[in-house]
Amino acid sequence: EPEVTQTPSHQVTQMGQEVILRCVPISNHLYFYWYRQILGQKVEFLVSFYNNEISEKSEIFDDQFSVERPDGSNFTLKIRSTKLEDSAMYFCASTKLGPNEKLFFGSGTQLSVL
Amino acid sequence: AQSVTQPDIHITVSEGASLELRCNYSYGATPYLFWYVQSPGQGLQLLLKYFSGDTLVQGIKGFEAEFKRSQSSFNLRKPSVHWSDAAEYFCAVAPNNAGNMLTFGGGTRLMVKP
Numbered sequence: 337e338p339e340v341t342q343t344p345s346h347q348v349t350q351m352g353q354e355v356i357l358r359c360v361p362i363s364n365h366l367y368f369y370w371y372r373q374i375l376g377q378k379v380e381f382l383v384s385f386y387n388n389e390i391s392e393k394s395e396i397f398d399d400q401f402s403v404e405r406p407d408g409s410n411f412t413l414k415i416r417s418t419k420l421e422d423s424a425m426y427f428c429a430s431t432k433l434g435p436n437e438k439l440f441f442g443s444g445t446q447l448s449v450l
Numbered sequence: 451a452q453s454v455t456q457p458d459i460h461i462t463v464s465e466g467a468s469l470e471l472r473c474n475y476s477y478g479a480t481p482y483l484f485w486y487v488q489s490p491g492q493g494l495q496l497l498l499k500y501f502s503g504d505t506l507v508q509g510i511k512g513f514e515a516e517f518k519r520s521q522s523s524f525n526l527r528k529p530s531v532h533w534s535d536a537a538e539y540f541c542a543v544a545p546n547n548a549g550n551m552l553t554f555g556g557g558t559r560l561m562v563k564p
Contacts, residue, residue: 441494
């Protein structure tokens with residue numbers, strides 16, 4: 337089965353630093369998503385992205401966050417000035433045709449903010 | 451706002467025994483309903499989903515789930531558990547006009563005794 341790839345699997349950063357989490361969605365997919373899971377808490381929706389625009393975003397996705405599809409294969413999540421509470425597992429996901437299609441998740445990037 | 455409750459944080463069953471994982475949701479209308487599984491170091495994998503129609507849904511790996519509107523429940527079942535089923539299981543809901551803006555439950559960790 338095709339896979340969504342996330343790199344790195346674990347990233348450590350200092351508070352206040354910018355961090356970019358990288359994802360390579362499945363090649364013919366058109367809809368992209370970021371979710372996160374803080375340790376011990378539920379998986380939470382952050383943002384959906386289609387046609388080079390944000391489709392939906394949650395309250396968590398404030399001005400510190402941005403997403404980009406810089407080329408035909410990568411989908412990135414940038415956190416401009418990381419806070420301790422940004423420490424979480426970040427999952428990228430993609431679907432082929434639309435919001436009701438099966439979501440394929442990557443294995444996640446564990447972000448640790450020190 | 452929608453919410454999902456998985457009452458059991460941990461469940462341990464013997465290999466070969468039957469399994470039922472509970473999920474209750476709160477939502478104004480009938481949402482889309484999902485079960486995901488996460489093995490260590492892996493992403494979230496879709497087991498099954500309910501959008502409409504037959505309330506008993508068959509999924510991968512021998513799992514099934516039954517939507518009961520009167521109980522706002524979507525419990526996951528398997529008649530005979532295998533050791534490889536040990537993982538964390540997440541129930542999720544989404545609005546039926548935004549099927550990938552998922553709200554997740556807190557998860558149930560399944561352990562399988564030999």
